[in-house]
Amino acid sequence: MSRLIIDPITRIGGHLRIEAEVAGGVVTDAWSTGTMFRGLEPIMQGRDPRDAWLLAQRVCGSCTGVQALASVRAVERALGATIPRNARLVRNVIAGTQYVLDHVLHFYHLHAFDWVDVASALRADPAATSALANATSGWPQSSVSHFREAQDRLQRFVASGESSSFANGPWGHPAYRLSPEANLLLATHYLEALDWRLKISKIHTILGGKNPHPQTFLVGGMALAPPWGGPNRGLPGEHPQQIDKRAPAALSEASLAEIATLIAAARAFVDLVYVPDVLLVARAYPEWATLGAGIGNYLAYGEFPEDESDEPKLFLPRGRVMGRIMARVEAVEQAGVTETVAHAWYTYDNDPDGPRKPVDGQTNPTYAGPALPYTTLAGSEKYSWLKAPRYDDEPMEVGALARVLVAYVEGRDEVRAAVNRAVSALGVGPDALFGTLGRLVARAVEAEVIAVRLGDWQRQLAGNLSDGDLALADLGRWDPGSWPQEASGWSLGEAPGGALGHWVTIRDQVIASYQIVDASTWNGSPRDRKGRRGAWEEALVGTPVADAAQPLEILRTLHSFDPCAACAVHAYDPRAGGSIDLRVSGPAAR
Numbered sequence: 363m364s365r366l367i368i369d370p371i372t373r374i375g376g377h378l379r380i381e382a383e384v385a386g387g388v389v390t391d392a393w394s395t396g397t398m399f400r401g402l403e404p405i406m407q408g409r410d411p412r413d414a415w416l417l418a419q420r421v422c423g424s425c426t427g428v429q430a431l432a433s434v435r436a437v438e439r440a441l442g443a444t445i446p447r448n449a450r451l452v453r454n455v456i457a458g459t460q461y462v463l464d465h466v467l468h469f470y471h472l473h474a475f476d477w478v479d480v481a482s483a484l485r486a487d488p489a490a491t492s493a494l495a496n497a498t499s500g501w502p503q504s505s506v507s508h509f510r511e512a513q514d515r516l517q518r519f520v521a522s523g524e525s526s527s528f529a530n531g532p533w534g535h536p537a538y539r540l541s542p543e544a545n546l547l548l549a550t551h552y553l554e555a556l557d558w559r560l561k562i563s564k565i566h567t568i569l570g571g572k573n574p575h576p577q578t579f580l581v582g583g584m585a586l587a588p589p590w591g592g593p594n595r596g597l598p599g600e601h602p603q604q605i606d607k608r609a610p611a612a613l614s615e616a617s618l619a620e621i622a623t624l625i626a627a628a629r630a631f632v633d634l635v636y637v638p639d640v641l642l643v644a645r646a647y648p649e650w651a652t653l654g655a656g657i658g659n660y661l662a663y664g665e666f667p668e669d670e671s672d673e674p675k676l677f678l679p680r681g682r683v684m685g686r687i688m689a690r691v692e693a694v695e696q697a698g699v700t701e702t703v704a705h706a707w708y709t710y711d712n713d714p715d716g717p718r719k720p721v722d723g724q725t726n727p728t729y730a731g732p733a734l735p736y737t738t739l740a741g742s743e744k745y746s747w748l749k750a751p752r753y754d755d756e757p758m759e760v761g762a763l764a765r766v767l768v769a770y771v772e773g774r775d776e777v778r779a780a781v782n783r784a785v786s787a788l789g790v791g792p793d794a795l796f797g798t799l800g801r802l803v804a805r806a807v808e809a810e811v812i813a814v815r816l817g818d819w820q821r822q823l824a825g826n827l828s829d830g831d832l833a834l835a836d837l838g839r840w841d842p843g844s845w846p847q848e849a850s851g852w853s854l855g856e857a858p859g860g861a862l863g864h865w866v867t868i869r870d871q872v873i874a875s876y877q878i879v880d881a882s883t884w885n886g887s888p889r890d891r892k893g894r895r896g897a898w899e900e901a902l903v904g905t906p907v908a909d910a911a912q913p914l915e916i917l918r919t920l921h922s923f924d925p926c927a928a929c930a931v932h933a934y935d936p937r938a939g940g941s942i943d944l945r946v947s948g949p950a951a952r
């Protein structure tokens with residue numbers, strides 16, 4: 363028995379450490395440690411709730427925009443603010459684009475080299491690679507010279523030793539199994555996906571002003587000018603260009619047309635490159651369909667409201683699939699969520715370990731680990747800056763796989779059709795999705811259906827504006843004088859990485875308390891007060907490790923979750939916070 367320590371885990375958001383016990387070449391136990399504390403929740407206190415989304419999205423730059431959306435929705439619910447149809451559609455386009463961008467980024471730029479051996483790609487025959495590409499899909503960039511040029515570029519990256527993406531990889535590891543040509547095909551698409559992301563993220567620039575961290579959210583809607591047709595409303599600073607259809611505005615006819623073109627380009631890459639590549643990897647590594655399965659309870663809050671009601675129909679539905687039983691979806695409500703801190707570096711007032719509901723949540727950091735720099739956390743009762751969220755006291759896996767399973771069991775046609783296409787191409791059934799590979803396939807399936815739906819939302823938005831409905835915000839709750847003395851709200855939505863909830867209490871016109879329970883808080887959770895592992899810890903048990911010096915297999919399962927430890931801890935350095943009492947009492951106080 364030996365203890366394996368991987369710190370930092372790279373190719374993720376934020377700072378994460380894994381310790382694993384390995385016996386006989388297999389992981390027998392694992393501990394997930396969020397190693398960074400920042401404190402976003404306490405800094406919200408005393409702030410204007412209309413600013414919350416702007417601060418909240420600084421939790422993370424890679425999960426861009428989704429924390430802002432979660433935050434603005436929680437404040438809107440607390441204040442009773444409603445949003446117009448156009449604002450909902452703009453938000454769906456911004457968020458949906460983020461899912462497609464994130465899933466492609468994740469597969470190629472964070473995860474592919476767990477499966478793709480760059481050293482082998484350098485030995486590939488470009489002509490045979492071109493033949494493989496043409497047999498796999500109709501993607502036009504598949505000529506012999508295209509793959510030869512990509513191979514030359516890769517060769518220069520590796521030889522220069524300058525790019526950390528290509529230097530020091532575990533190239534030649536015995537767990538790699540793709541042919542040289544498949545390796546070159548995927549490595550080439552890694553390079554193409556970089557350019558594609560740059561192009562597609564322009565949707566965020568148009569509708570959000572920038573990427574990451576779009577700037578146009580607003581309590582009550584979106585801070586975007588109606589592009590045309592409206593009478594001059596006599597507002598201070600109103601510019602005649604606002605009623606010019608050709609004006610360079612986010613919602614001008616030209617911008618809406620450009621968004622449609624970019625959505626079509628996003629969809630083409632997903633359909634002709636990303637999905638076929640995921641299936642290529644899945645075919646080569648069939649044993650990873652069962653390895654890395656983990657807890658088997660799947661939680662989705664659901665996402666993409668299709669109407670403006672309080673409890674809208676969601677394009678990806680809300681629910682739980684429990685114990686891998688693909689027969690029914692269990693209900694989900696915000697009151698079912700609690701967090702315990704028995705094994706996290708926090709303590710609660712009165713009942714120190716919890717559980718606590720987020721609406722009554724607290725963020726009292728109390729470092730109680732070994733002296734820094736520690737060599738191991740073995741024997742340390744508390745071992746992470748992540749709390750342990752539970753639903754009905756049960757550990758849950760969240761993410762694209764959870765969303766896709768819930769939608770599948772709910773009988774959503776688009777999702778069922780895309781899942782059935784993928785699993786029949788692999789010659790398996792939907793119950794083959796529970797392991798490490800299932801998370802890759804689910805993400806690809808989800809990108810496919812969201813890319814199609816993005817086109818619908820763009821058309822609905824353009825049609826609605828064209829019909830003369832120009833409302834982008836309802837400012838009926840903008841004036842703090844219209845707010846109740848005390849109000850609480852929450853939002854249950856999704857990030858690309860999984861279920862994301864924000865809880866806010868507003869008292870005397872400022873934020874009194876704020877709690878975030880993020881996707882990676884669920885998946886990266888340490889043990890709870892009953893000693894049950896979180897999703898990453900559970901999924902790693904049983905993972906083979908061929909070479910303890912290069913634990914590639916551990917990264918395969920961990921990366922399959924798209925971890926974001928930045929989103930999961932959402933905290934900040936007390937030295938910059940001044941007045942905030944973070945109550946750090948141990949050696950971490952620096």
Ligand code: NI
Pocket residue numbers: 375421422423424425926927928929930
């Ligand atoms: Ni993140």
Ligand code: MG
Pocket residue numbers: 403749877878879880883931932
């Ligand atoms: Mg939290």
